[in-house]
Amino acid sequence: MAKPEVLIIGIDGATFGLIDPWVELGCLPNIAEVLHRGVRGMLRSTLTANTCPAWKSFSTGKNPGKLGVFNWRNKIYGSYEAKLVEPAEVGGRDLWDLLSAAGRRVAVVGVPMTYPPRPVNGVMLTGMLTPPGASFAYPREIGTQIEQNIGRYIRDPAVVTRPTENELFEQQDKITLNRLDILRYLLDPHTSPERDGYDFVMVVFTATDRLQHLFWPRTDTPQLEGAVLRAYRQIDRAIGEIRQLASSDTTVILMSDHGFSHVRRSIHVNQLFSDMGLLVAENQGKSLLQRLGITRQTAGRLARRMGLGRLRARLPEAAKRVVPMGRFGFDMSRTRAFSWSAGEVFINLRGREPKGVVEPGREYEALRDLIIDRLENLRDGGRKLKVRAFRREEVFRGEYVAHAPDLMIDVGEPGYGLGNPYAGSQVSEILPGTVFTDSPGRAARHDADGIFAAAGPHIFEGTEIRGAQILDIAPTVLHAMGLPVPEDMDGRVLSVFAADSPPAGRPVGRCPAEPEDTQKVPMTQEEQERLREVLRGFGYLG
Numbered sequence: 001m002a003k004p005e006v007l008i009i010g011i012d013g014a015t016f017g018l019i020d021p022w023v024e025l026g027c028l029p030n031i032a033e034v035l036h037r038g039v040r041g042m043l044r045s046t047l048t049a050n051t052c053p054a055w056k057s058f059s060t061g062k063n064p065g066k067l068g069v070f071n072w073r074n075k076i077y078g079s080y081e082a083k084l085v086e087p088a089e090v091g092g093r094d095l096w097d098l099l100s101a102a103g104r105r106v107a108v109v110g111v112p113m114t115y116p117p118r119p120v121n122g123v124m125l126t127g128m129l130t131p132p133g134a135s136f137a138y139p140r141e142i143g144t145q146i147e148q149n150i151g152r153y154i155r156d157p158a159v160v161t162r163p164t165e166n167e168l169f170e171q172q173d174k175i176t177l178n179r180l181d182i183l184r185y186l187l188d189p190h191t192s193p194e195r196d197g198y199d200f201v202m203v204v205f206t207a208t209d210r211l212q213h214l215f216w217p218r219t220d221t222p223q224l225e226g227a228v229l230r231a232y233r234q235i236d237r238a239i240g241e242i243r244q245l246a247s248s249d250t251t252v253i254l255m256s257d258h259g260f261s262h263v264r265r266s267i268h269v270n271q272l273f274s275d276m277g278l279l280v281a282e283n284q285g286k287s288l289l290q291r292l293g294i295t296r297q298t299a300g301r302l303a304r305r306m307g308l309g310r311l312r313a314r315l316p317e318a319a320k321r322v323v324p325m326g327r328f329g330f331d332m333s334r335t336r337a338f339s340w341s342a343g344e345v346f347i348n349l350r351g352r353e354p355k356g357v358v359e360p361g362r363e364y365e366a367l368r369d370l371i372i373d374r375l376e377n378l379r380d381g382g383r384k385l386k387v388r389a390f391r392r393e394e395v396f397r398g399e400y401v402a403h404a405p406d407l408m409i410d411v412g413e414p415g416y417g418l419g420n421p422y423a424g425s426q427v428s429e430i431l432p433g434t435v436f437t438d439s440p441g442r443a444a445r446h447d448a449d450g451i452f453a454a455a456g457p458h459i460f461e462g463t464e465i466r467g468a469q470i471l472d473i474a475p476t477v478l479h480a481m482g483l484p485v486p487e488d489m490d491g492r493v494l495s496v497f498a499a500d501s502p503p504a505g506r507p508v509g510r511c512p513a514e515p516e517d518t519q520k521v522p523m524t525q526e527e528q529e530r531l532r533e534v535l536r537g538f539g540y541l542g
């Protein structure tokens with residue numbers, strides 16, 4: 001059989017919102033070919049649409065409630081502290097574990113959340129969240145071989161504070177080209193450590209996510225410039241070259257972990273809670289800003305005039321760190337609900353939280369109902385916004401649901417995003433009454449609608465599918481490769497297979513879930529600190 005059978009190219013944060021117009025203009029010929037020749041559709045991400053749970057839900061086919069990972073930092077159950085995600089502690093057997101167990105040869109490069117490198121039947125180079133300096137390859141010798149032949153393997157970029165558009169592009173482009181070099185090395189029969197080829201190959205490109213966060217394409221200047229388009233073009237070229245190295249019989253899948261969209265207005269959920277009398281910030285009334293001589297009135301006026309982002313940019317560093325790392329900055333004896341990371345709402349529940357004030361049962365449910373009602377009826381300047389809020393049990397299933405936020409917010413209103421995700425109390429302190437602020441010109445946020453496209457001899461041509469979820473990719477790949485889908489996977493096999501193809505002809509097989517053999521290798525203090533630096537550099541940690 002031609003190899004690889006399946007090739008997945010992940011494009012972190014890719015969105016049809018940008019791809020479609022650029023495909024129209026002829027800028028992305030290789031992506032265009034997959035879209036036109038195969039099946040395409042929106043790929044619904046996890047809620048929240050965060051890189052960590054999203055890639056892990058992709059690789060395991062399981063929802064975050066079974067994995068116990070909801071964000072970069074996850075609130076520690078029964079405490080007011082949050083802990084940085086440790087990929088090694090997240091459960092679930094990955095797609096490549098299942099393929100390896102079935103005797104298939106795999107090559108997996110740069111998928112976030114794959115550290116530490118676990119044994120696979122083939123090669124694994126870990127991706128984002130690999131602590132700097134840590135071992136990144138299985139088997140180790142192949143990692144060394146690759147580095148000897150193509151140079152250093154770049155997992156995460158060096159941290160640059162406030163990079164310019166060009167600097168960030170250059171830095172991200174190095175990673176794109178580096179991953180392309182590795183794929184060339186692994187797929188070219190003259191160099192590959194696997195002479196007979198791999199059955200399953202996957203690579204993830206991340207330049208899109210990083211660049212879109214900071215440099216969303218301008219709409220007031222010609223469309224065909226800017227770092228984001230340059231990054232897409234480079235990835236498009238890489239896709240073309242990787243496909244050349246694969247067989248014409250290979251099923252190729254393009255996917256993103258979540259989408260992206262431009263943000264013009266930010267919604268400050270903690271300020272809303274404060275206005276509702278549900279949240280009291282620590283030191284409210286004598287804030288750092290007041291100690292610096294900035295009164296609430298001045299701050300509010302300034303913020304309205306300048307936008308929150310610019311106001312923050314003018315504040316001394318010390319004032320920005322109102323919330324210490326890993327701690328919530330609220331007066332918990334008087335707070336009933338608070339939002340920590342964007343989209344996550346926790347209730348200060350008695351018996352669960354150290355200073356819980358909300359009674360479980362009726363009071364808890366009434367409070368959740370009240371918050372959902374307020375969020376879903378939010379108005380900005382009189383206009384009702386498309387915002388949904390879900391109880392956790394509506395979104396998650398599995399043993400970790402109890403660790404999940406009590407409510408999850410999904411902002412569907414174009415141009416709106418959740419503001420100040422990690423340091424909510426700043427908003428309460430400095431901007432009373434300001435639930436909405438203007439966002440700086442080129443900001444963008446993760447969006448639940450990512451991309452999916454598949455093409456190959458077994459795939460429908462020129463079809464659009466609806467309702468695909470990130471959980472569905474692993475079962476779909478297993479079925480495409482003639483393997484059963486474990487019963488504990490939440491996803492389903494997508495209807496992408498052409499009517500007369502072998503995968504369409506066979507029923508979806510199911511098999512019992514096997515116990516996990518995840519090696520739990522906790523990171524050292526030093527590794528955690530280095531990783532934190534990387535994430536802080538990205539702006540992910542307040």
Ligand SMILES: [Zn+2]
Nearest residue numbers: 012013051257
């Ligand atoms: Zn992402």
